[in-house]
Amino acid sequence: MSLTNEIVKQKVEEKFGESVKAFTEADFGLLTFEVDRAKAIDLMQFLRDDETLRFNFLTTMCGVHYPDNEIERQFAVVYHMHNWLDNVRIRFKAFLNGENPEVESATRVFLTANWMEREGYDFYGINFIGHPDLRRILNMDEMVSFPMRKQFPLEDGGRTDKDDRYFGREPQNSNLN
Amino acid sequence: MSEIVVKSIEDKYAELIKQRENADGSELSILNLGPVHPATHGIFQNVLLMDGERIIEAESTIGYIHRAFEKISENRPFYQITPLTDRMNYCSSPINNMGWWLTVEKLLGIEVPKRAQYIRVIMMELARIADHLVCNSILAVDTGAFTGFLYVFQYREKIYEIYEEMCGARLTTNMGRMGGMERDLSDTAYRKIRTFLKEFPAVFKEFEELVSRNRIFMDRCINVGAISAEKAMSYGFTGPNLRAAGVDYDVRIMNPYSSYQDFEFDVPVGKSGDTYDRYCVRNAEIWQSVKIIQQAMDNLPSGPYHADVPDYYLPPKEDVYQNMEALIYHFKIVMGEIPVPKAEVYHSVEGGNGELGFYLISDGSRVPYRLHFRRPCFIYYQAFTEMVKGHLLSDAIVMLSSLNVIAGELDA
Missing domain, CATH: 1.10.645.10 (Cytochrome-c3 Hydrogenase, chain B)
Incomplete structure (x- = not known):
């Protein structure tokens, strides 16, 4: 019997109850859900060590910034895991506080989390508690800002020639046509 | 711009060098491999703590050709x-x-x-x-x-x-x-x-x-x-x-x-x-x-x-x-x-x-x-520092080329 999204969902809900929510398969059947930040790494360890789930591989993780959300949900860390035996992928997100984004480090579960978390710190200033060496990785050490945050626009905010309204479009493209 | 990175790594190693005294009077040394070493096939630096030709510790510095692709993509x-x-x-x-x-x-x-x-x-x-x-x-x-x-x-x-x-x-x-x-x-x-x-x-x-x-x-x-x-x-x-x-x-x-x-x-x-x-x-x-x-x-x-x-x-x-x-x-x-x-x-x-x-x-x-x-290179290159430990310097070069680390993918 191969592993299905239903089994994963059931198992995870059984173990973590209220801490996991918002299950969806919107991304072409890829099971996606949210987890409380306090439980994120426990969940990862559970997913890896449970005998049925066997998510043996941390594919990738990255930060996301949502400045328009309420303060408790302004940052997210998105984890992608993969079970190579049953070939099932999942994605889960932990939302973090906008003032003080911090979450436990995943380095105790997967060695590969080391540089991924350093990248998350470098780009978003997310503090991964328990990381052995949380320094900047791609940007220079002297940098003071966290460049991937949305408050740092790539181009001069005063530029008007690239205003979407001149092209007769709405801010949202989804309703086009 | 107070202090450059290389120096801080060397400082860490300075302690180790001081602590360890070999019987024959030789001492450990620090070698900067890269960032523009012809044998590294790309711009990345490794600061190596060496005992003669053997590598004891290594520390990678990456990001020399970081071009912020993820940020640019958002625009x-x-x-x-x-x-x-x-x-x-x-x-x-x-x-x-x-x-x-x-x-x-x-x-x-x-x-x-x-x-x-x-x-x-x-x-x-x-x-x-x-x-x-x-x-x-x-x-x-x-x-x-x-x-x-x-x-x-x-x-x-x-x-x-x-x-x-x-x-x-x-x-x-x-x-x-x-x-x-x-x-x-x-x-x-x-x-x-x-x-x-x-x-x-x-x-x-x-x-x-x-x-x-x-x-x-x-x-x-x-x-x-x-x-x-x-x-x-x-x-x-x-x-x-x-x-x-x-x-x-x-x-x-x-x-x-x-x-x-x-x-x-x-x-x-x-x-x-x-x-x-x-x-x-x-x-x-x-x-x-x-x-x-x-x-x-x-x-x-x-x-x-x-x-x-x-x-x-x-x-x-x-x-x-x-x-x-x-x-x-x-x-x-x-x-x-x-x-x-x-x-x-x-x-x-x-x-x-x-x-x-x-x-x-x-x-x-x-x-x-x-x-x-x-980016696969970024993810697996972090193992390099652990893999080189105990190997000779010439082996480190061979390992680096066999891992096929591409600087562009490493730094994105």
């Missing part, structure tokens, strides 16, 4: 992101391009015609051959064998000529379009691929005969930089480097994309995960790629080379100059005025060095809200 329509992707792993740009188009097509729900999928497979496998050729022949150069490198590089050149025929560019290809390819296989391209398939096997066989069983090469590679399967998986290894350790994980088999399920090919695996196994796995993969291209050429379906999606696929250039409707669509697509759903997708392809993933969050605007690249 660019989908069409303008492809040139960014081919600057990641510049040894196999078409794979990156196709990976990106496949992600976008998944988001937009575009069904690509069979012929376009097969042409993409041909291009991706040619790219894989080019990538592995570079890696393996450079590995031979690092162990002192120059001839093989010059010999097979002629054939990398021939692959580039095929790219040129398909998209006009050689290294940073910007190949493909949303929904297919920008042009069909031309007669010249067809002929060039056929010639390549005919001539390349003999040349590559000769390369293997020159290098694979060469005593010096074997002594330099066997048991150098071995990594266990468990460790490799925990470090997030994918691609040839993981398969060399004995795990047969291949995205082309696990999650077939672009019709890979139609082709018959093997996934070569190694045993010990050392430099020699990595070399052998790459060689075997080249043979498999040749096999795939052969099958794709023989069974190339007829039909259109792109999907019929006028909202996303650029109209033919002649029409743009003659026809108002085409001009409007051209303008709309170039400006990113395309209908995009609000969604999140993850899609991965088997890149030259492993699972190349694209995690795209779209908020319905013309640019991605967030685009994250899973």
Whole structure:
């Protein structure tokens, strides 16, 4: 019997109850859900060590910034895991506080989390508690800002020639046509 | 700008040097390998703590060619992101391009015609051959064998000529379009691929005969930089480097994309995960790629080379100059005025060095809200500092080339 999204969902809900929510398969059947930040790494360890789930591989993780959300949900860390035996992928997100984004480090579960978390710190200033060496990785050490945050626009905010309204479009493209 | 990085690492080592006194009066030393050392094939620095020729500790500094692709992507329509992707792993740009188009097509729900999928497979496998050729022949150069490198590089050149025929560019290809390819296989391209398939096997066989069983090469590679399967998986290894350790994980088999399920090919695996196994796995993969291209050429379906999606696929250039409707669509697509759903997708392809993933969050605007690249080099290069411990300096150079760390992909 191969592993299905239903089994994963059931198992995870059984173990973590209220801490996991918002299950969806919107991304072409890829099971996606949210987890409380306090439980994120426990969940990862559970997913890896449970005998049925066997998510043996941390594919990738990255930060996301949502400045328009309420303060408790302004940052997210998105984890992608993969079970190579049953070939099932999942994605889960932990939302973090906008003032003080911090979450436990995943380095105790997967060695590969080391540089991924350093990248998350470098780009978003997310503090991964328990990381052995949380320094900047791609940007220079002297940098003071966290460049991937949305408050740092790539181009001069005063530029008007690239205003979407001149092209007769709405801010949202989804309703086009 | 108070203190530079190198100094702080050296400070850490200064303590160790002071603590340890060898009986013969020798002492530990610090060696800066890189960032512009000719043997590192890219810009990355390793500060090594050495006892004579043996490496005791290492510390990598990366980011020398960090170009903030993820940030730039948040400001660019989908069409303008492809040139960014081919600057990641510049040894196999078409794979990156196709990976990106496949992600976008998944988001937009575009069904690509069979012929376009097969042409993409041909291009991706040619790219894989080019990538592995570079890696393996450079590995031979690092162990002192120059001839093989010059010999097979002629054939990398021939692959580039095929790219040129398909998209006009050689290294940073910007190949493909949303929904297919920008042009069909031309007669010249067809002929060039056929010639390549005919001539390349003999040349590559000769390369293997020159290098694979060469005593010096074997002594330099066997048991150098071995990594266990468990460790490799925990470090997030994918691609040839993981398969060399004995795990047969291949995205082309696990999650077939672009019709890979139609082709018959093997996934070569190694045993010990050392430099020699990595070399052998790459060689075997080249043979498999040749096999795939052969099958794709023989069974190339007829039909259109792109999907019929006028909202996303650029109209033919002649029409743009003659026809108002085409001009409007051209303008709309170039400006990113395309209908995009609000969604999140993850899609991965088997890149030259492993699972190349694209995690795209779209908020319905013309640019991605967030685009994250899973870059295999970035993920597995962190194991390097642990792998070199206890090895000789010359082994570190060989390990670095056999891991095939591409600076562009490492730093993005």
